[in-house]
Amino acid sequence: MADQHIAARAHRHSSAHPAQASPCDALVIRAQPAGSGRPCRRKKLALAATILGSSMAFIDGSVVNVALPSIQTELHASVAAIQWVVNAYLLFLGALVLVGGSLGDKLGRRTVFVAGIGLFTLASIGCGLAPGAGSLIAARAVQGIGAALLVPSSLAIIGAVFDDAERGRAIGTWAGVGSITSALGPVAGGWLVDAFSWRAIFFLNVPIACATVALALVAVPDSRQEDDGETRAHGRRIGEAPPRLDWPGAVTATAGLAGLTYGLTLASTRGFGDGWVLASILGGVLVLTGFVALEANSRNPMVPLDVFRSRDFVGANLVTLLLYFGLSGALFFLPFTLIRAEGYSATQAGAALLPVPVTIGLLSRFTGGLTGRYGARVLLSVGPMIAALGFAMFALPWMRDGYWRGLFPALAVLGLGMTITVAPLTTTVMTSVSAARTGVASGINNAVARVASLLAIAVLGIVFVWSHDAALGTRLDDLHAPRDVREAARLTQIGMAAPPTARATAAPNAAMRAEVARAQADALAAALQAVALVSAVCALAGAALAVWTIRKTSGKAAAPHTR
Structure with a gap:
């Protein structure tokens, strides 16, 4: 288990953001x-x-x-x-x-x-x-x-x-x-x-x-596979030919994810009743179903389905999917909202996110031994719940009262939740399959984290746009804004092509322009709050799935598990 703790400890330093290192990058190296x-x-x-x-x-x-x-x-x-x-x-x-x-x-x-x-x-x-x-x-x-x-x-x-x-x-x-x-x-x-x-x-x-x-x-x-002097992660030894690449699986996975993502992105402006939206989503789902069938019948599958017989492995990947879904979506729309609604510069918006990686860096040593002491199940329940609290704090009324009072505490709590979660996540993936399948398992978990980011931006984009339009419509109704002002201010197909103050120029006077600009900023803030709440629900669902799917002894040093 010493190797497991080294891999877990190394990974904790590398998982500050879903677009960067994902949960099992260190495990990929060790495999x-x-x-x-x-x-x-x-x-x-x-x-x-x-x-x-x-x-x-x-x-x-x-x-x-x-x-x-x-x-x-x-x-x-x-x-x-x-x-x-x-x-x-x-x-x-x-x-x-x-x-x-x-x-x-x-x-x-x-x-x-x-x-x-x-x-x-x-x-x-x-x-x-x-x-x-x-x-x-x-x-x-x-x-x-x-x-x-x-x-x-x-x-x-x-x-x-x-x-x-x-x-x-x-x-x-x-x-x-x-x-x-x-x-x-x-x-x-x-x-x-x-x-x-x-x-x-x-x-x-x-x-x-x-x-x-x-x-x-x-x-x-x-170096390549035939140079390796010991059993590879997929079970072959020196002298054996590498497997054929699973190009049908790769093409099918890409096409299916592209269709699904395109449909979900289009739904934010056209709605789910649109024919292109329905066709794209349905086509993507059907192609991904075909991908599963291909992998089940392939001699050299990109994603061997037998690893999913491990309940711990399934649980770890579901937690990865839900938690990184929420994290990716929130950190995608947060800088955008800070710049558009709060007047941050790009540098300030980037610096505003620092509490997440800094919290992980400062606390990772403290949390490093918790997996062996309490087991992965406990930490994979507590960590996502703390992350959910961090997400929910984005929706608090005083979030816009200043960085140190509003945004900083939420990001610090979110970073704490991620710090507690990532190490047991890595360890669970490692111990949920046999040693011969560790490399495959880590690669799949790595891909799951990246696909979670992909789906988050598409799905939470719908939440963001619809929440923004609803909030802006309500605020413009309260202002009794003329029709041309409402059209100029609304988030439409061309989006926010200029800062709020510039987009409000259709207003007839300076007072109305200021009110419309304020309404636009409020609508953006409301949209971010909606995204944060959905992210919180996803993190809570991840905690619940960890309780349901992961064994009580999973991740403990005294009880390594292989299958």
Whole structure:
């Protein structure tokens, strides 16, 4: 169990945000073989390459959130379009990350890692040069494909380069740098937006990528599965051919998630009665059903369904899905609302999120031994309940009375809930399956966290838009605003293409413009409150599922469980 505690401890430092490291990234590293047949003489440089590469992908997923208002204003994008700026990335990363790992095993981890970096960097340049929302979304999709190649390969490289005696320290270094980038990434991204342009956050990837590729070519051996000297996570030994890649499963998963997400995003403006919405959602569900059937009958499935025979594994993934669903949605709409409704700069909005990673960093050592003492079931019940309290605090009446009185306590409580939850989540995934299936289990849990983020932005986008429109309509009714003022102020297909004060210019006088701008800010705040309450309900549901599905002894040091 010492390895489990090391993996759990390392992960706690890397999970400040769902767009960054997900619950089992450290476990993915530990599931790798204990060094490859090609020894690495420059291990520190190899570690630096993997840290730079994975951090580039993780941070790019979070700093974009603080840039969304600026992107929307410049590109005149709809709310659905800015959702897809994030979702296009998450869609391909979540659907292809498992195939990306297998591709590294087959073709060489360094080869796939460098290819992923190259693709990611070219797509970043495309994002920075994008003339419109459509081209930006397309470039973000290609970024997601690149991330799906580089992220699992970077984790596999750490596992293959370092032996058992060194791996714990390497994971700790990787996770420690991850915690710093988790904290500073949104702040630095916000500063770039304020000082230069939202395009700068994408161009910044270019020099980092050049340094990463140079380090990888110099220091990282191009290991692959047949180089590994011991049993792999999926049970094959040296000399056996790697499995065929599950391209039908990857394509089906991507198409199904795309259809479902597109329908849900479209529903925010058209409603669920629209034919395209219904067709897209139904088609997505049917394709995902086909994906399950494919995996059940495949000789080399991307997602082996037999791991779901473990009730603990199912429970851990349901908790991951619900908790990261709420966290992703809340942290997507929070910076947007702070900038649009409260007048924060992008830098201030990024800095406002600091209590979550800082709380995790400060308290992770204190909570580290709780899993072995109390068991995962207790912590996976308590942690999400505390996180639910943090979400609910976003809806309190004094939330807008100032940062230190309103927002800071809510984020600190949310960070505490995540700190308590993540370690037992990692341990439960590790102990719920046999040692031969640990790598598969961690990869699936990793993908679940990313898919949760994808679905959250689509589903909670409906909650946000509908709540905003209802609140704004009520406030404009109270003001007896003329029809043209109401149309100019309402969140419509083109969304919020300018700050509230500018959008209120259709009002006939300064007093009315001020009242309309205040009504718009209040409506945004009400929409965020609705999202936060739904997130709180999801976290509570995760706590209830943990009680129902996870065994009382799960995660305790005295009772490791394998199947």
